[in-house]
Amino acid sequence: MGKLRLLFAKEGRAVYISHLDLMRTLQRVFLREGVALRHSQGFHPHPVLSIALPLSVGQSSRCEILDFETLEDLEGEELVRRLNRSLPEGLLARSCYVPVWPVRELEKLQCRVELLYDAGVRAGAAEAVKDLLSRESVVIRKRTKRKAMAELDIRPLLHSLEVREELGALALEAVVSAQNPGLNPALLAAAVEAHLPDLAPDFVRVRRLEALDKRGETFR
Amino acid sequence: MDKRLERILPRVQKPARYVGGEYNEVQKDKRDVDVRFAFCFPDTYEIGMSNLGFRILYAVMNDLPGVWCERAFAPWTDMEAQMRAAGVPLYALESGDPVGGFDIIGFSVGYEMAYTAMLNMLELSGVPLRSAQRPSLAPLVVAGGTAMYNPEPVADFIDLALIGEGEEQLPELIALYRRAKGEGWDKPRFLRAAAGIGGVYVPSLYEISYNLDGTVSAITPQEGAPERVYKRAVSDMDRSRFPTKTIVPSTEIVHDRVTLELFRGCIRGCRFCQAGYVYRPVRCRSRELLARYGQEAIEDSGYQEMTLSSLSTSDYPELAGLCDDLAAFCGKNHVNLSLPSLRADSFSMELMERLQRGRKAGLTFAPEAGTQRLRDAINKNVTEEDLTASLRTAFAGGWSAVKLYFMLGLPTETDEDVLGIAEMANRAVHTWREYASNKNRPLRLTVSTSWFVPKPFTAFQWEAQIPREEYERRVKLLREAITAKAVTYNWHDGETSFLEAVLARGDRRLCAVLEEAHRRGARLDAWSDCFDLNRWLEAFSACGLDPAFYANRERSRDEVLPWSTISCYVSEDFLWRQRELAYASVTTPDCRTRCSGCGANVVEGGECYHG
Known part of the structure; x- marks a missing residue:
């Protein structure tokens, strides 16, 4: 019996799997491999699987974290190998280990937001975006869970930012708050759209690069 | 991934169904492949991936060296709009390549309401709809499935x-195609x-002539095409492919579980049931093999539910034994076994x-009709005593939600039969009062009625569907007769069933109507949110055809039925006799009790039911 943590990537075609579907898929992957998981007690027992920070559909990540408990002691490396032969394309187990830190210590996320411009990046765009996101407050309008519109200042949730011009794209490398509350990095693009309409991108790609603790060290 | 596709996916609902990449998806190296088959299901991913036949044939074709079978499904309306706006053609999930570039485009068509989805998928592939507009060998457009027992409404496409x-037939067809491609044959050749391949019907090789009243006068084969095309059927189920390693979707589908196919065919012979006639004779898989397949499929997929599937599962000769065989494994792995349909017997x-x-x-029980007389007429050999006994066991055992399915508009139905449904419901409520083990859990009894659709290759293939006003009158009659509070009454809206009745027994002239209805926006007609009967009625009048001619007209014994080139081995004489017995309310025993000589036994070389 042991608590384990899986670090995995979600990329390519798998980015379209929703959080709920991912949970179902992972359950089946464990069953396929004959890995018995601890189940919840109660009338409808279900395996105890928990993803630290659900990822929006369409975003990719190389640092997803899943906590679970197996009924027998299993070696992490061996489990990684077994899971990888049963996972669908785009999901990749990277490592598996006994967790030391609780998930609440995962405070920040390093991520990359690509703003794509089909007609090329305008001169001065990188500076304009950098200036916007360096202001004291950057308020955007956001739909709440109850479907009402609310204003949100994203600036306090953005901890560092680099903006680079690439071919046909602006690449934002940012560190944002992960939880309580967290910032969906897609909202950085929403801020550009709202405040710099001339620089509204044709498409936005979001990727999680690394999970960090409060000191900015890699969280595992 | 295609850049245009990446752009549109964030804007549609459930994008996971449009990307493939699931566990057990078949990938092949294109350099090793010389025949590419786009296997199209004319409905959504969730429906298509739930279809066992689709999965079997996917496995069969991908087993063939040099052949890559890939999947395509009908996009939902939001995705279709995005694809059209972005100029993204219909693509196959495995490779992402456009369907229009494949060697063979094959449709699995289970029901008539999917016809316009077929046309729409061809259009989205950039493939001309009509066969005559496609002069070259590729892409070859083929279709199979239960609806294709009468392919005339799509014959021109x-x-x-x-x-x-x-x-067996698809590998033969693919082998012939490979030869034709290699030797540079033209399409007519x-x-x-x-x-010449058994079970292959080439519509363009049959000339149809019509009488003045619109009925078919003759079907004339051309260029050596056979007078009759006989269905293909697997004779030994133990040697037919059952895929235990099969795609596990990463998003929820309708039947999200292992489907274990126990047998094909049905011994019962319900006179309205097309599947019951065309899948004859009954062919069982052996119990040992099924137990092994079931375990392998669960182990490979990670599913925790398995359904024991067939047209009438309780008729599997060794069902209790099979359940015993599976019980230990299923119990240990928390796998639920389920039965798709229940006969009301002990x-x-x-x-x-x-x-x-x-x-x-x-x-769920399906008595189908409200009186014993009508149940005898349709040969649904279930008595009210059977049902009451079953309900007694169910209520005593703690069940409190029961659904009863019936049809309205069956041949010979009278008001007495309609009211009989209400009486059955009331008696079911009584049974609950008497036997329910826990009366604190309220009874939920649902009575559902659909509108009977006469189908080809049944005893009722000559019948008229009752007019819509009459159907609605019977619904009202029943609605007013159901008084118990615990009973909920649901009835099918008539519009879909009417069109189904038109298309099921349609002739080749309906191709023009289909094309016109599609042009006017008909797509996913099986979905009530997409279906619009007016669009169809306009299409009929634009083509100068009357839908009532197809739905509401009784055919005479000597009429040339549009599907009469095709045979499922069950003879027309047998079906006619069954019809006469229906009018006399005389039942026919099931195939296990006594052979009634339908003609299907040639599939098994003369001897039909054993076991």
Whole structure:
């Protein structure tokens, strides 16, 4: 019996799997491999699987974290190998280990937001975006869970930012708050759209690069 | 991934169904492939991936060296709009390549309401709709599935139809295609040769002439095409492919579980049931093999539910034994076994009790008709006593949600039969009061009625569907007769069933109507949110045809039926006799009790039911 943590990537075609579907898929992957998981007690027992920070559909990540408990002691490396032969394309187990830190210590996320411009990046765009996101407050309008519109200042949730011009794209490398509350990095693009309409991108790609603790060290 | 596709996916609902990449998806190296088959299901991913036949044939074709079978499904309306706006053609999930560039485009068509989805998928592929507009060999457009027992309504669109079960016939067709491609045959030469494969029907090789009243006067084969095309059927189920390693979707589908196919065909002979006639004779898989397949499929997929599937599962000769074989493995791995349909008999109930450990989900019975006389007429050999006994066991065992299915508009139905449904419902409520083990859980009894659709290759293929006003009157009659509070009454809206009745027994002239209805926006007609009967009525009048001619007209015995080139081995004489017996309310025993000489036994070389 042991608590384990899986670090995995979600990329390519798998980015379209929703959080709920991912949970179902992972359950089946464990069953396929004959890995018995601890189940919840109660009338409808279900395996105890928990993803630290659900990822929006369409975003990719190389640092997803899943906590679970197996009924027998299993070696992490061996489990990684077994899971990888049963996972669908785009999901990749990277490592598996006994967790030391609780998930609440995962405070920040390093991520990359690509703003794509089909007609090329305008001169001065990188500076304009950098200036916007360096202001004291950057308020955007956001739909709440109850479907009402609310204003949100994203600036306090953005901890560092680099903006680079690439071919046909602006690449934002940012560190944002992960939880309580967290910032969906897609909202950085929403801020550009709202405040710099001339620089509204044709498409936005979001990727999680690394999970960090409060000191900015890699969280595992 | 295609850049245009990446752009549109964030804007559509459930994008996971449009990307493939699932566990067990088949990938092949294009350099090793010389025949590419786009296997199209004319409905959504969730429906298509739930279809066992689709999965079997996917496995059969991908087993063939040099052949890559890939999947395509009908996009939902939001995705279709995005694809059209972005200029993204219909693509196959495995490679992402456009369907229009494949060698063969094959449709699996289970029901008539999917016809416009077929046309729409061809259009989204950039492939001309009509066979005559596609002069070259590729892409060859073929279609199979239960609806293709009468392919006439789509005859002008497809190059050929595959009649019956596809496991043996598709590899033969693909082998011929490979030869034709290698030797540079033109399409007419290929089609003439294909017509020689058993079960292949090439519509363009048959000339249809009509009488002044619109009925068919003659069907004349051309260029050596056979007078009759006989369905294909697997004779030995133990040697037919059952895929235990099969795609596990990463998003939820309709039947998200292992489907274990116990047998094909049905011994019962309900006179309205097309599947019951065209899948004859009954062919069982052996119990040992099934137990092994079931375990392998669960182990490979990670599913925790398995359904024991067939047209009438409680008729599997060794069902209790099979359940025993599976019980140990399923119990240990928390796998639920389920039965798709229940006959109202004591055996089925006992089995249900055993399978449903703890969880008492709803029970469904289909008496189909409200009086014994009408049940005899349709040969649904279930008595009211059977049903009452089953309900007694169910209520005593703690079940409180029961659904009863009926049809309205069956041949010979009178108001007495309609009111009989209400009486059955009331008696069911009584049974609950007397026997329910826990009366604190209120009874939920649902009575559902659909509108009977006469289908080809049944005893009722000559019948008229009752007019819509009459159907609605009977619904009202029943609605007012159901008084018990615990009973909920649901009835099918008539519009879909009317069109189904038109298309099911349609002739080749309906191709123009289909094309016109599609042009006016008909797509996913099986979905009520997409279906619009007015669009169809306009299409009929634009083509100068009357839908009532197809739905509401009784055919005479000597009329040339549009599907009479095709045979499922059950003779027309047998069907006519069954019809006469229906009018006399005389039942026919099931195939296990006595052979009634339908003609299907040639599939098994003369001897039909053993076991």
